[in-house]
Amino acid sequence: MTSLPQIRIPATYMRGGTSKGVFFRLQDLPGSARVPGPARDALLLRVIGSPDPYGKQIDGMGGATSSTSKTVIVDRSQRPEHDVDYLFGQVAIDRPFVDWSGNCGNLSAAVGAFAIANGLVDPARVPENGTATVRIWQANIGKTIVAHVPVTGGQVQETGDFELDGVTFPAAEVQLEFLDPADEGDGDSGAMFPTGNLVDDLDVPGVGMLQATLINAGIPTIFINAADIGYTGTELQDAINNDTRALAMFEAIRAHGAVRMGLIADPGEAASRQHTPKVAFVAPPADYHASSGKQVRAGEIDLLVRALSMGKLHHAMMGTAAVAIGTAAAIPGTLVNQAAGGGERHTVRFGHPSGTLRVGAEACCHNGQWTVTKAIMSRSARILMEGWVRVPADAF
Template identity: 80%
Template sequence: MAHAPQISIPATYMRGGTSKGVFFRLQDLPPAARQPGPARDALLLRVIGSPDPYGKQTDGMGGATSSTSKTVILSRSTRPDHEVDYLFGQVSIDKPFVDWSGNCGNLSAAVGPFALTRGLIDAGRIPRNGIATVRIWQANIGKTIVAHVPITNGEVQETGDFELDGVTFPAAEVQLEFMDPADDGPDGGAMFPTGNVADDLDVPGIGILRATMINAGIPTIFINATDIGYTGTELQGAVNGDDKALAMFETIRSHGALRMGLIGDLAEAATRQHTPKVAFVASPADYVASSGKAVAARDIDLLVRALSMGKLHHAMMGTAAVAIGTAAAIPGTLVNLAAGGGDREAVRFGHPSGTLRVGAQASQEDGEWKVRKAIMSRSARILMEGAVRVPGSVLAPGL
């Protein structure tokens, strides 16, 4: 019996924010995978090691969590005033599909550094020392992200003293600007799809929940922690080991997605795991983060816990942080009310690993809320570079 040999594909394994994933240049992919479709999905599934009924991704690069089952494809941008096109694929752990419906805000921090080190940015645009500004076209959601990447001696600076809760070691700070995060996206463009900053969401088996459903950074459903029996200080173990709770959150997510117009019927939610997100909020309270760090109520504006790919996130998704910052800036949302209400341009919120500050500038135009940009800082680092190998049979005969 003939066996197809493995193929080698240039790749870089990177951490961005509190996530990590496998990064590719579009030009380095096998021809069959340079276009969207089954061949590309099959390749990325095999790279990450999915679907894995054991839930470990042992035979791939994935880490068996939503934060580590990720892929990125980058290329020089053909759009005016942009340097790089960025496509993100969230790989399911136990099912055979790649979700292309949203962005990863954490890995967005690694896009600029990757583009600068892998020849996707003209050398003349890279300062000897200082900050390289990289304008990124986020192809999944049709948005612009501006990354400010530190450069030392002509190379991307990766080490530094910037500390990010949820990441063990300090690194260099990368500031990100998410431009117009709630305008004219592929899911309809309305910041509040229902037309309201807060709604009553009727969830069968659970009841009527007050909810803020927002399209900003990533479609997100915010609910009050107390309405579902939580305090907002929970860590992963309090939720992820409770199958009944996880089923409840998925039911809320499915019905929220339907109410937001993201899906046409509830069955579609199962094939759209990446979006929308579900998060619960509460007023500030003291708690101990997963690292053992004490977080004092006086040091934060509110508490937020968010689920990603069916599990409570160990920190906070970058795109959900954009949604948090945006919602906090708009009076009457559940996020704004949990933070004390009123006008604000930034919040520091507590998450399972610690705290994070995010800012957003919101204003009303013709009766509708608009956000010009949301800002936050992350860090990024190359963990490994070289090539990944996958059995050639994954793409045959499309090679």
């Protein structure tokens, strides 16, 4: 049997925050993959190396974790006051599925740098030295992200001394503003709190009645109290990811929370929507050792947060979930705010498995309805490799 040769597609492999992914310019994709549909999904699956029943993604660019099984498509934007459109695809590891239902906050940090390096931003908007402001349209959720990208000698400055827990080496700081991050246009009421409540009673078969804050901000997220499910909030990955019963419990919570948020009609539909919503558990501050061995002191943080992504406890914190954390922390009465000690706050520093992260949010209440104008956090990003990715010509 004659097999078709491989084709090569221009691509860039980038780290953004605590994630990695394969970045493409829309114009560089094969014609059939320039539009949404089966051809695009099949191509990205093959690039990443999914589905892989071994769970390793050996025959692709993926790293066999939710943080490293990601793809990004960027194009010049036709929208007023925006430089580029950014589309994120979360690639399942063991199933033939690409989830387009949400954003990746970590890889958002790399979009501005990628856009500048690939000529997608008007050169007149890039200073010789200083900071380039790149306005990004996040196409998955229909929101604006503003990236402040350092520039030296007309080129993106990638190296620096900014340290981000969960990333081994320092790099240049990239500040991100997530504008109007609440409500992804999904859910029952199309509001930040889709049920209209800051805290709901969530009845999960096999688990029981739990208090939950259900919020659409950055990404739909279900927050629960760690103590209510037998945890302290200091857990690292192995404590959750090696426990099949725990993973099943969290998936049940996620599925039933998704129904309450109006994201799906039946819990059984959650399997086809792996990327959203997220589920996270919170607790008041406590001392613990991060996965690197670094000690995190209770006095250094406002609360503890652990979050699951694609069915596993995340090694650090998803950027979009950090937006949800910052937003919920700013609103008195949510479980996140209560874990942080209550009251009004504009910033919060939380402990996650790899260390700590600070995020700010500007929230206000009008006529009993909470709104948030922006969430702010700092990440870093750099190009790891650039050139071409190769895939068999019959892969899509």
